[in-house]
Amino acid sequence: MARRYFHAHETAREEELEGLPLASFGRRALGYWIDMILMLPLTFVITVLWARFGIVNREWKWHGSTVRINGPEGSEWIFIVAALFCIALVNYFSNGKSVGKWITRIRVVSLTHERLGLWQCVERILGYGASMAEGGLGFLQYYWSPNRMCAQDRLAETIVVDERKKAAGGRGDSDLVEATRTE
Numbered sequence: 001m002a003r004r005y006f007h008a009h010e011t012a013r014e015e016e017l018e019g020l021p022l023a024s025f026g027r028r029a030l031g032y033w034i035d036m037i038l039m040l041p042l043t044f045v046i047t048v049l050w051a052r053f054g055i056v057n058r059e060w061k062w063h064g065s066t067v068r069i070n071g072p073e074g075s076e077w078i079f080i081v082a083a084l085f086c087i088a089l090v091n092y093f094s095n096g097k098s099v100g101k102w103i104t105r106i107r108v109v110s111l112t113h114e115r116l117g118l119w120q121c122v123e124r125i126l127g128y129g130a131s132m133a134e135g136g137l138g139f140l141q142y143y144w145s146p147n148r149m150c151a152q153d154r155l156a157e158t159i160v161v162d163e164r165k166k167a168a169g170g171r172g173d174s175d176l177v178e179a180t181r182t183e
Contacts, residue, residue: 019168023106034100046082088121127152
């Protein structure tokens with residue numbers, strides 16, 4: 001059997017990101033709440049459609065047998081799943097720049113790849129839950145992390161950069177935008 005060796009593949013990517021200005025806690029929080037407010041109507045529509053036409057509390061006839069799929073009594077769990085799904089997809093397709101992040105001029109950037117992966121977006125959303133489950137301590141990690149990473153950033157291996165500021169080392173705004181944008 002061939003022997004495997006550790007390869008620090010993230011190092012080159014992290015060197016590309018060196019010197020990018022990190023977003024403030026206030027901008028991050030504002031972007032998050034803008035996204036939450038904007039997602040509520042979309043999530044509500046998805047929840048209603050899913051509950052009405054989806055697989056919850058449905059019954060089918062199949063080869064003379066009746067197949068029933070029953071969900072929990074309420075549809076709260078559908079609302080939560082729909083919200084998480086919507087936010088993860090928006091972050092994935094916008095490459096870390098949802099509407100709230102666009103308004104606040106910040107962007108989520110992967111530490112491992114040039115583009116955010118779908119699983120990284122899911123991990124970030126689940127990380128918000130972990131941050132809240134810690135009584136908010138996961139969000140406060142921002143203040144003692146050298147790279148201003150909250151629990152969701154650590155989980156998904158991401159950082160949040162401020163696109164308004166110039167990068168350290170003399171790179172201008174256009175270089176910053178180019179460094180965080182993928183084609």
